[in-house]
Amino acid sequence: MTNPFQPPAVFHRWGHRLTATLVGLSLAATLAGCGSPEAPATQNSEDLPVVLTTFTVLADIAQNVAGDKLAVESITKVGAEIHGYEPTPQDIAKASKAQLILDNGLNLEAWFGQFVAEFEVPHVVLSDGIEVMDITEDADAGKPNPHAWMSPLNVQKYVANIRDAFIELDPDNREHYTNNAATYTAELQALQENLLAGLSGLTENERALVTCEGAFSYLARDVGLREKYIWAVNAEQQASPRQIVSVIEFVQENKVPAVFCESTVSDAPMQQVVQGSDAVFGGTLYVDSLSEADGPVPTYLDMIRHDSDVILEAMTGGTE
Structure with missing residues (x-):
């Protein structure tokens, strides 16, 4: 037929x-x-x-x-x-x-x-057709994010x-x-x-998004956040000591109150950052995958809302 x-x-x-x-x-x-x-x-x-x-x-x-x-x-x-x-x-x-x-x-x-x-x-x-951002660190520097x-x-x-x-x-x-x-x-x-409105009250040190993977470059650019990550792309399974130290130094120098990791990777490397700094672990963010229908992020819109809420609550200590 x-x-x-x-x-x-x-x-x-x-x-x-x-x-x-x-x-x-x-x-x-x-x-x-x-x-x-x-x-x-x-x-x-x-x-x-x-x-x-x-x-x-x-x-x-x-x-x-x-x-x-x-x-x-x-x-x-x-x-x-x-x-x-x-x-x-x-x-x-x-x-x-x-x-x-x-x-x-x-x-x-x-x-x-x-x-x-x-x-x-x-x-x-x-x-x-989008405005592509390049990765700026590690072995993938210069490749498109x-x-x-x-x-x-x-x-x-x-x-x-x-x-x-x-x-x-x-x-x-x-x-x-x-x-x-x-x-x-x-x-x-x-x-x-809504993202812009929700994040508008963050102070300068709270406007730094620290994650395991460099997956938030476009979001950070479009809502006015600085970004720091342990590794650029999740092809890496192990974080190097140099990467961990670099993030710890960034968190300490900028007095970043909270750090995060993504749902599809282990947060163990970021927990080392927490142990070596004054930051708290702010929670799990979703990037590469949605959740099941009864989970926290069954749709794309839910995912962005969830990530925004987790970031905002952790950065402000739940005061916003």
Whole structure:
């Protein structure tokens, strides 16, 4: 049967069609009843075209634009560490049925190029068009910081890219995607304004965000915070003594009251910073993954609100 959602040639294309070996692997995995990664938004429906994203945050953003016209799923599961992810046979089976894949770009998904090399599946890079910030420290200095989605202002561009991709995929529902994108963009703008208002009362030393990973550069830029981190990207599993000492010195010199770590990595290195300084551990922040539906950050908007609330409460000692 002809696929009415066959994607047009304007999308980026990678590689060639699946080899017989990979198809066999996908079929075997499916017949074996292996579970597939959970989508954070809606239940898949067989009569809808499938859109895959590389991680749960992008899936939630895309679902807000798709509404009930597309089935949006995440390749990685809730809680997964995205940087060093290793695709599974179930991922291959899922991708073989997709009409479109959305990825972040900016070297975030190091595994992505190899993953799509065996497919003729179109993909769209959602960070295209943003003002890219470079990493400034460690071995990755000079490379683009991939965590652009941590700024609600940047995500407005992500939404525009998603809208355009969905219209290309399914032009009959142009008005649906356009309206959903406009509604969600307004929510993102309101979130940005609330962030600015909430953080406006912080003193100079409280306006320093110290985290395990350098994932907050875009957010810090757009809300007027300084940033310091132990490592630039979560590809590193061990923090070096030099990195720990550098953060301790920054915290002490700037009298930073609280420090933080992300949900997908161990906070042990940051606890060393706490032991070597006057700062307290302010709490866990979410960056690379949403939580389950009953968790603290089931959506992107919840994630930014949660991180903002945790930062504000820790910095002000709960007095705001």
